[in-house]
Structures are given as structure tokens and as C-alpha cells.
Amino acid sequence: MTAAALHILRAGPGCTLQDAGRSGWLRFGVTPAGPMDWRAHRAANRLAGAAPEAAALEIGPGGIEVMAEGAALRIGLVAPGFVPSRDGSPLPTAVALTLAPGMRLSVLPGARGTWAYLALARGLDVAPVMGSRATHLRSGLGPLGMVTAGLRLPILPGPELLSLPEGGFDWPAPPALPLRFVPGPQSGALTPDAEALFCTAPWVVAPRSDRMGYRLAGPRLTHAAGHDIVSDGIALGAIQVPGDGQPIVLMADRQPTGGYPKIGTVIRADLPALAQTRPGETVRFRAITVDEAVTTLRRALKDDDDLVASARPLRGSVDLDALASGNHASGFVRGDEG
Amino acid sequence: MIAPLRLLDAGECALVAEFGDRIDTALHDRVLALDAALALSSLAGLIETVPTYRSLMVHYDPLVLPRARLAEHLLHLAAAAVGADAGPRRLWRLPACYDADFAEDLAHVAQVTGLPPTEVIRLHASARYRVYMYGFAPGWAYLGGLPAALTLPRRAAPRDRIPSGALIIAGGQAIVAGDAMPSGWHILGRTPARMFAPGRDPAFLVNVGDLITFDPVDRATHDSLSARAAAGEVLARAESG
Numbered sequence: 151m152t153a154a155a156l157h158i159l160r161a162g163p164g165c166t167l168q169d170a171g172r173s174g175w176l177r178f179g180v181t182p183a184g185p186m187d188w189r190a191h192r193a194a195n196r197l198a199g200a201a202p203e204a205a206a207l208e209i210g211p212g213g214i215e216v217m218a219e220g221a222a223l224r225i226g227l228v229a230p231g232f233v234p235s236r237d238g239s240p241l242p243t244a245v246a247l248t249l250a251p252g253m254r255l256s257v258l259p260g261a262r263g264t265w266a267y268l269a270l271a272r273g274l275d276v277a278p279v280m281g282s283r284a285t286h287l288r289s290g291l292g293p294l295g296m297v298t299a300g301l302r303l304p305i306l307p308g309p310e311l312l313s314l315p316e317g318g319f320d321w322p323a324p325p326a327l328p329l330r331f332v333p334g335p336q337s338g339a340l341t342p343d344a345e346a347l348f349c350t351a352p353w354v355v356a357p358r359s360d361r362m363g364y365r366l367a368g369p370r371l372t373h374a375a376g377h378d379i380v381s382d383g384i385a386l387g388a389i390q391v392p393g394d395g396q397p398i399v400l401m402a403d404r405q406p407t408g409g410y411p412k413i414g415t416v417i418r419a420d421l422p423a424l425a426q427t428r429p430g431e432t433v434r435f436r437a438i439t440v441d442e443a444v445t446t447l448r449r450a451l452k453d454d455d456d457l458v459a460s461a462r463p464l465r466g467s468v469d470l471d472a473l474a475s476g477n478h479a480s481g482f483v484r485g486d487e488g
Numbered sequence: 489m490i491a492p493l494r495l496l497d498a499g500e501c502a503l504v505a506e507f508g509d510r511i512d513t514a515l516h517d518r519v520l521a522l523d524a525a526l527a528l529s530s531l532a533g534l535i536e537t538v539p540t541y542r543s544l545m546v547h548y549d550p551l552v553l554p555r556a557r558l559a560e561h562l563l564h565l566a567a568a569a570v571g572a573d574a575g576p577r578r579l580w581r582l583p584a585c586y587d588a589d590f591a592e593d594l595a596h597v598a599q600v601t602g603l604p605p606t607e608v609i610r611l612h613a614s615a616r617y618r619v620y621m622y623g624f625a626p627g628w629a630y631l632g633g634l635p636a637a638l639t640l641p642r643r644a645a646p647r648d649r650i651p652s653g654a655l656i657i658a659g660g661q662a663i664v665a666g667d668a669m670p671s672g673w674h675i676l677g678r679t680p681a682r683m684f685a686p687g688r689d690p691a692f693l694v695n696v697g698d699l700i701t702f703d704p705v706d707r708a709t710h711d712s713l714s715a716r717a718a719a720g721e722v723l724a725r726a727e728s729g
Contacts, residue, residue, distance in 0.1 A: 176547070331499075332499050336496075382504065405625075406538060
């Protein structure tokens, strides 16, 4: 009997394993890493029936194709804007499903979106490094490096989970609203004109954006008094303005400390919307208070949980009885739901 | 006159307790004292803290710990900690090799500073440094206390890769490099002691606030120490500073 594994048949660049991040080591210079879109990551885990912060596959902009081996795998997938399918049958962009041995799940790039998440109910049999299974490629920390074609990711032993229903929905596109940020910690680092300009100008996501930071191109922001500060901590979502006056929003793979002024921090609830933009797309910004940001975060968590709970049975679901009898070839499509 | 503590928001999930905007041992002492007091207070919703030269970044979960309660707690602790000792300092003696193979920029530093290379080495090795913070990459320790005679700007072109254990200087500061990374600082030598080893306990030898000085060793000693470090041995010795 083949050991249970998720066989990677094809992988675009930028596929890595990510849990909620390697916390507790920032003071020693260790980047937490973690998912670029934490809301999609968390929802994928929820759909899979895994812990919300469990390690899941982060799929880069080129997509992925995987196959279940040795066991049926219970999977949660959230692929905002991508085109997912199972053995050629289209799937919604957020889905809980069972992948029988030999079945293929394909996630192709679509009209929008940059990061997708594939979570597994039983979890991957890889040991944590410094308390986390998150991957930070630059420092080489994490149990796996880049996830590439040919890899077989071992799955932890567990129940077969064949009797669970399959369901899904389309993950909503973020509303076309300005990204909200909390001003500071270096409020006053820009001239008043530049501060106003930051909130009125459109900003184009630049090609040199990656898991470390999203670079924004637009009008040059003028510093009030120099662009070098004595280094201090960098929060997730910090909006750093270096000497060239072009902001960089620091993302999951950010450095823990830095010496450029940080004029604000994109709120947690809106970071996924920024993460899912593509180079060439435009974003805008709007300042809000900490209290508003916390209210928004609380609402975002509830909204996402409500979405997961609203999953509708799949059209053309797997015939679970046939699967259980080991004869899945005869009955993939049931089509009893409309 | 002690400047008041400022609390600055870094989003809704991090609060910066800022004591000033300079590199200064007195400011750093206050950062360390607050960090130590906070670690003892086991506040629910506190995630982790990052001490830097002049501020303490406090990462928290605002759904568990409201900002107002954290702010009040920090102000209270900071007031109580004025003049308090941040705990015992350890002095680490790190073996350091200044062999030509490891000191790619020694000649350049000697030329710019007008000092003989032996004097550059003596000054660098004998200084007593304070670890102000870690930053940039795992185990990159930012040190204060570099002799003023060794102040020089960064290299015009950064190197693609500075090896792990490199002893580098620029802008009046010194760093012991953890992981191999690109950098524009000048390389003076190398320590075989591993600042960071993911599988070791402790993964990081030196805490922020600890003191470091260097014991020069020859190439043969370095190579033998390096082999022992690779086998997991902790080479550096700590004594109370």
C-alpha cells in the first residue's frame, strides 16, 4: 500500500508551506513568514476541517496541480480568482472536497488573484522548525523549501473522512475600496502635503513585489526631515517610505526591524486584498483609527466564518459510496444537486 | 531629565513603546527594563516583544487585549521600572579569526582609517560591545561600542553574500552576522561560534542587552573550533558582565 501523500504534479513558482507563522523569535531577527492572505488560508483550513492556523500549501500566481496517493485526502481549497477543477470538472473557488487516490486537483491562474491555499484535514507529516511549519525561503527556515513538481508531501495517518459532504462557494472579490491603514508609528515623517498625497493618489503595484514587500509606484512622497531613522521594529503591513519616496508595504516575509520611516500600517482585515493584487493593478489608501481597525478585524473573522458555513453542496460531487467500496472509477459524477 | 515614554501605534496589533530617537545606552537600559517587566507580568493577549535601540515593539492580539489596557499596563510598568536593573548582563567571549581569507575588507578599512591593519584588529577585538538588537536576518546582532577610530561608511556596492559568522562594521556600528546574507558592510573577520543554530538549545546564544568581546584566534584554531561548532558544541563562554 502506497503511503498517503499529496503528489505535486505541476507547481508554478512561489508555492510554499505556510502555517500562521513562526512567532516568538522576532527579537532574534527571525521573520515570522506565514500566509500572504491569512483570511483565505484560515478559510481553507476551516473548509478542510483542520485547525485555523494549521500548515497549508500556499499556491503562487502560476497555480498548481496535485494528485492524491495512497489514501483519499480531505481537502479545503480557497483560490481567490483562480480556476480550480477536479479531474477536469470545474470547482468553485472555495471548496471542501475529498480527493480519492488517483484524482487530480488543478488550480490554474484566472482573471485576478495571486495566492491560493490548499489545506488538508489530516495535516502534513513534516516536523516543525522552531515551533512552526511556515517557510521562509530567504533564511531557509521551515521543514520544506519551495514546493516543486515531483514532490510527494507525506500525509499524517488518520480517519478516511470519506463520509463528509462536499461543498463550496465562490470566494468573493475584495470590494473596490481604499485599503485602510492606521497612521504611525512615524507620523510626521512626511511633509503635510505628502501625507495628504499618500491618501489621495492612486498607487500602482510595482513588478518588484514579493512575499517580503509590495512596492508601490506613484507620486514621490517628500520626507519632512530625512529618511534615515534609528532602526526599530517593523509590524506586518507597515508602510515604509525609503529615500526615493515610493512606499513599500511590508508583508509576511518582512525584516523584523528597519531604518526607514513607517508612516502607517495596513489593517489586518485589508492585508489580504493588497496581497491578492497583481503588479500593474492600482490601490488607494484611507486612514482609520485603531478602534475602527479592531472592529473591522472582528467583523472580518465573522464574515469569513459565515462564508465557510454557507458552503452549498457541490454539483457533480464524488460518489462517496462508490469511493468507500474502492470503485471510484465508475461514479465520480452524481449530479443530484441543482 | 528623562524623556517621557511615547506609545505609538504600529497598526491595531502592535504598539511601540518609544523612549527616544538616538542610539544611547541609557535609552536602551529603559527598553530592556520594560521588556523584562513585561515578560514577568504574563499579560493575556501579549504575543511577543522586540527590543531595539530605542523602543520596544509589543505585538498583541487586540481581540484579547484591548489597546487601552495594554497602554495603561506599559505606562505603569515603565514608571515602576525607572532606574530598575534589567537583569543580569552576560559577557560573551567569542573566538574571532582575522585571517586574510576572512578579512576581505581589512586592507580597505586600514587605508580609510589610516590605521595599521594590526591596530584595526586590536581595536575591533578588544572593544566591549553591547547587543542593542537583532535585525535584518536570524542571528544578526547589532552591536554598539565600536571604537570611534573604526567609523567609516558602507561599501559603495553591497556584497551578494556575507558568510555566517562574519564580523562586519559600517557607520560606527558592528554586527556579528548570523545567517549568510547580502550586505554592504565591511568584513573584518569571522567567529566560528554560531550565533544561531536552529536545532540547538538555545537556538540563539546571546540575548539583547548582553555584552560581547572577541578573543583573537589563529586560522588553525578557528578551523578546529568551527568543526566543533558544526557538531553542535557551544564554543562561546559567558561570564557575568
